[in-house]
Amino acid sequence: MIKYSPMLKFGILTTCLIASALVLSACSGDAKDTHPQQLVSKRQAIFKKLTKTLEPMGLVARDRKDYSKGEFQAEALALQELSSQPWPLFAPDGNYPPTRAKPSVWQLPTEFKKAQDSYLATVEQLVKVSSTADMAAIRQAVNEVEKSCKSCHEQFRSER
Numbered sequence: 001m002i003k004y005s006p007m008l009k010f011g012i013l014t015t016c017l018i019a020s021a022l023v024l025s026a027c028s029g030d031a032k033d034t035h036p037q038q039l040v041s042k043r044q045a046i047f048k049k050l051t052k053t054l055e056p057m058g059l060v061a062r063d064r065k066d067y068s069k070g071e072f073q074a075e076a077l078a079l080q081e082l083s084s085q086p087w088p089l090f091a092p093d094g095n096y097p098p099t100r101a102k103p104s105v106w107q108l109p110t111e112f113k114k115a116q117d118s119y120l121a122t123v124e125q126l127v128k129v130s131s132t133a134d135m136a137a138i139r140q141a142v143n144e145v146e147k148s149c150k151s152c153h154e155q156f157r158s159e160r
């Protein structure tokens with residue numbers, strides 16, 4: 001059996017993921033965002049940026065990337081800055097295809113706001129510990145942020 005280096009494996013895996021993402025988006029036939037303010041496209045783009053910004057911190061938390069104080073703190077602050085941005089885009093007229101948001105976003109505004117607030121609190125905590133070099137606290141804080149993304153998705157985002 002051929003032995004691939006971990007880096008090469010990672011490279012192959014990412015290439016496959018990118019390739020399948022391209023194929024999926026080409027085939028899914030999603031509706032075009034025709035809203036004058038492009039609410040759905042805008043908030044989906046912000047969520048993608050959130051994912052990208054959180055990613056390196058996730059690697060640090062899993063010991064797959066070295067912790068660097070300045071870098072990690074800047075990433076945590078960037079996450080915080082982005083984290084306030086999606087919510088105003090869930091406007092009353094913002095529920096239309098190709099959204100993945102569940103109707104519960106508009107039916108249960110108080111719960112949706114609660115999910116935002118508890119998420120923002122986890123990001124606040126991450127910012128607080130980001131420059132401490134306290135790896136246990138950092139790991140815990142990253143974990144809480146990730147759990148919070150997930151818990152909101154379970155309640156308010158539908159599967160594709």
Ligand code: HEC
Binds near residue numbers: 040048099101
């Ligand atoms: C308070 C609820 C809530 C929180 C917290 C939240 N999300 Fe989401 N997220 C949503 C909803 C609702 C959608 C569906 C948006 C749409 O399609 O209109 C979504 C969509 C997404 C998408 C898909 C974007 C697309 O192109 O379809 C990604 C990726 C994502 N979120 C990542 C994250 C990450 C990462 C976090 C945490 C750092 C996070 N979200 C936190 C509610 C939330």
